[in-house]
Amino acid sequence: MSGDAPAEHWSRYASPRIALRQFLLACHGAGEQVGHVPPFTRRRLPSHGLVYISKGRGTYIEYHPRRIEVPVEAPAVIWLVPGVEHGYGPDPGGWSEHWILFTGQSFAAFEELGLGSRHRPVLPLFQLIETEALFGELRGFVETVGARSEIAASLAIQRFLLAVLHAVGDRDGTEDRSSLVDSIARDATRPMSVPERARALGVSVRELGDAVKAATGLTLNDFVIEVRLAKAQALLAETRLDVGRIASSVGYGDPAYFSRIFTRRIGMSPTVFRAQQSRNSVG
Secondary structure (H helix, E strand, O other): OOOOOOOOOEEEEOOOOHHHHHHOOEEEEEEEEEEOOOOEEEEOOOOEEEEEEEEEEEEEEEOOOOOEEEEEEOOEEEEEOOOOOEEEEEEEEEEEEEEEEEEOOOHHHHHHOOOOOOOOOEEEOOOOOOOHHHHHHHHHHHHOOOHHHHHHHHHHHHHHHHHHHHHOOOOOOHHHHHHHHHHHHHOOOOOOOHHHHHHHHOOOHHHHHHHHHHHHOOOHHHHHHHHHHHHHHHHHHHOOOOHHHHHHHOOOOOHHHHHHHHHHHHOOOHHHHHHHHOOOOOO
8 A cells, every 4th residue: 555654674785886876876775664763863875865754753954054953744755965964763653764875877867856955855745655566676676686686776766756756746835835945946046135036936025934944944045045055066066167256156246255154154165175076177
């Protein structure tokens, strides 16, 4: 049945070959737990992860650059982003969770459709997802060593991601809130005041702030800053643009102010970040 709790606790891990990570989605692990599962605290993953909650309630937490807490109520998906310090766990009543760890450049196609957003870590769903058959297959694929099993696990992950896409919808205004948050993210680099952003979207300042808080756990201003700094980090790592041009392109007319807010939020200056993360020969 859709949304059934797993029959038992299980966790399996794998070390997929590099070629699979480059061209497909590579499964690094999967599992299912039910009941009062011990929470994770201050964990960082080297891979992407998703945790589908089919029953129960709980909380997702991020610790850096500041602590945020987002409530989780089934059915929902928690997105785990590589390198982000996080925690999550059920309320005292427990929950049913189904999780997958994966890497792969092809996940970018799903990100373009709104999955796995760094700025929307908890995605409510409007319907339950069938898990029994798919996770049963995935367990077998991960337990079996070999290229064919790794490819089969990759396809199972893609099937589950497609199921998540189908389950995203208007649950208590979720679709409207998601649309507002996506619109703000697209226009985050434009120099607009909060009232201007609200007017452009046809909502009140309070409605806009409430929508962002419900979807991301952040205030509107903090969300805009997070989106801007995420874009700035990508430009620092992937281009040779000078810091002043990057500041301007993400919405900051004053490079000095951009450097201060970047350093305060990221924990290092733009120059140091570029030196650590860039593969370009920046002169």
